[in-house]
Amino acid sequence: MEIITKIVHPIFEKKPGRGLLIFGLAIVIIVILMAIFAPLIAPYDPTKTSDDSFQPPSAEHLMGTNRLGQDVFSRIVWGSRIVLYVVFIATLLSMSIGIPLGLISGYHGGKIDRALSIIMDSIYAFPALILAIVIAVVLGPSPINTAIAISFVYVPTYFRMVRGQTLSLKEQLFVEAARAIGARDKEIMVKYILPNLAPTVLVVFTLSVADAILTEAGLSFLGLSVTPPTPDWGYDLRVGQPFLLDGYWWLVFFPGAMIMLLAMAFALIGEALSERISLATR
Amino acid sequence: MARGVGSYIIIRGLMIIPTILILYTIVFIFLRILPGDPILAVVGTKNIPPEQLAHLRAMAGLDKPLYVQYFDYLFRMIRGDFGVTLAFPQGKPVWEYLKLRFPATLELTIFSFTVSVLLGLITGVIAAKNKGTKIDTSMRIYSIVAYTLFIPWFGMMLQYLFGVHFHLLPTSGRIDPGIDLQRITGLYVLDSILTGNWEAFTSAIRHLVLPSITLGMVLSGAYTRLVRNNMVDVLSQDFIRSYHARGVKHWKVTLYALKNAFIPVITLMGLQFAILLGGAVLTETTFSWPGMGTFIVDRIDYRDYNAIQGAVVFFAFFVGLISLVVDVIYALLDPRVKY
């Protein structure tokens, strides 16, 4: 736990990557606030259609309006809810499966480990988006189904990382010592190994969230996440594309930029954190 | 040595079988055991005669017990039979589509792959040569930004800029509609060279530019980072200084350093290729590229899970093959690998 404070506490201390960290955190916090206070921030009902279709960005419609005359800005604000919800559930699911499996596999070794490793490596080596598409197709379009589809493809990411770390941690002196004083396997895994995984899990978490945001957007771009008229960044991008060639750039520019900005924010945080961890453990 | 390489390839080839089997099994399980009747999903309504439902079930092979279905389909696939489509049109072999669509995807991925490796090498070497400076930092930021570019969005921005604004490049399809190109391999660039059809060649290349840059740039970020770190590592090694001390020309030393730095990058390529295929689905959709990705997406609309299963398992074969090729290249380039 000491290492966590070492990383998180001095966020505003001058250290390499401070700028990246602050920038990333700022965007993430803004998007979270946007999602929470969507009803207060959004000037219009995101699903309400009007006759003012294809209006370019103006004071009245900050990001213009779409074909149905819906306010793009309001849809962006409300859309943040879907992304965060899907990505949050998906990451939580893949962590709660990947981490325990990795821990058990790495700690006990043997046949279970070999079998799990082959399966996880196979999934890991396959294009995540394509696998997620298959699952999403079967489950049908809904945010929770998208979350399940995404969670499945990120289980190996956590599994591989945790397994690798556990393999090296279980050889270390403090684990040997715990075993010598009679700690049981379960106790060692939970009390001694798990806390030491925290820094790496944190980094992998931020990076896989960045990835999951892009996968969610990808699935909804392909029409596999939400059903209209729910506001969703990826879906709005899909709906806006046919009109891009007519010059209505704002239909796709803003939703896409948000997807990228949010994914980038998490990637920057992950980058800064991994740098700090390598400094702290050096 | 030749015998050594041969047996190495065979052993590595056998090692990809479990990977393909596992992926096949996962896809099989997901498509059968998860809730929802796929046939009803295709038909969309329950008001159809039961005999037609039974006919569809038989066509999809769903009338047999699960374990029979599992092995039946597996063995049929090994023989190149990937089942039939369930709708629009009904009963057309999936293989017919794959044969037509796969070369398009292959062409796109080859070009994107080249773009990503080249971009990664250039940015990585620049970063390494300027280690610790602002240039190094900006290359690092490039790698993060490139990695988090959302393919459809980035593609559309390029379409808008080069297609709509400057009218420089085509924004969809593989070739201008009026051009007649004899199909040999299905790779248009290759076919046009083989038949000496230069009009088709130019058109195919022009159509490839935007999609390849889109997909290639997104994938280049990972290379930037790895090339940079390896290059920094290699440049600090004795043998580089020792080359200089022997009076070897500077550019040659850089080349040798690059070769050494490139070896670990090859291991990344297999994994990157898988990500590339995933990205290809989005790229193809964005640029209306008639490849495997758009095929899967089209079939999603019909809920044609038979075709999706065929395409995905075909992808699994392809991913396995690529990882084999990458391993062999690695073994051939690095004399320290024993085979």
Added chain:
Amino acid sequence: MKTIIDVKNLSIYYYTLAGIVRAVENVSFSIGEKEWVSFVGESGSGKSTVAYAILNLVPSPGKIVNGKVVFNGKNLLELDEEEMRQIRGKEISMVFQDPMTSLDPLRKVGDQIAEVLIEHGAEKEEAFERAKELLRMVNLPEDRINYYPHQLSGGQRQRVAIAMAMAFHPKLLIADEPTTALDVIVQDSIMDLIATLKSKGTSIFFVTHDISLAAERSDKIAVMYAGKLVEFGKVEQILDNPLHPYTKALLESVPDVWSERKVSAIPGYPPDLRNPPKGCRFHPRCTIFKIKKELHGICNELETELIEVEKDHFVACHLYRRR
């Protein structure tokens, strides 16, 4: 005797993030034809940095801030990259410390040897013939040209490195601790090879931290401490009549199987070269300075300079200052 290389007032600083490291300060010496000079000192004393400076290959962030390296009447530090390249590997060659890392792991040994010849004007076929010949000269079978470095032992790789250094009968060979990474038995054969090279007319700049190894074959010994050359003279002069307190301490720290003499380590640590001590850099560890009160105000205040105490025997110590 003809002078091969003449180094004058050489200073090299490393510009690190933690500060400027004064790695080499005002070092001057010369090496004559067919002369073997060994540079001795602890790690960090600057002896390897001097070696790299001769070829103008000081690793970044190091910079040569002052001085000349005169070779064949030319200051090497003023040559352009191409002129310098012509000299490297042809007239001055170098053997590195760790043979495990000093050969390119991806290229065959023969290609690497032949390359030195080709880069300096040889034809391809002739270069490979000569590569075989060079391998024979360092007692390796010819067929080793088709081997990759990882297929050779450490000693064999060092022979390959020497073979490359021998490609053109260089005027000067710089050997940076060429035996440190090797087994004792292999060490001797490598030293023999260097001696063979010397007998053919090459001068040797030999870097080592082992003064007894230096004593075996050298003509002269140069002792470096904390970036400064503190004593320089013929082997007999250094061994029988060491003048600098550091040289004396260094000789006492060497175990001798034949005598009952007590081995004594030098107390204290080498200074931090970002902020070297004022005056003589050795004074904080100098036993004489500790005893003699009259030296206070001199050794810890005034810079030392190299003075010739007897013919060819130089020392930088205030004890021998002409008053």
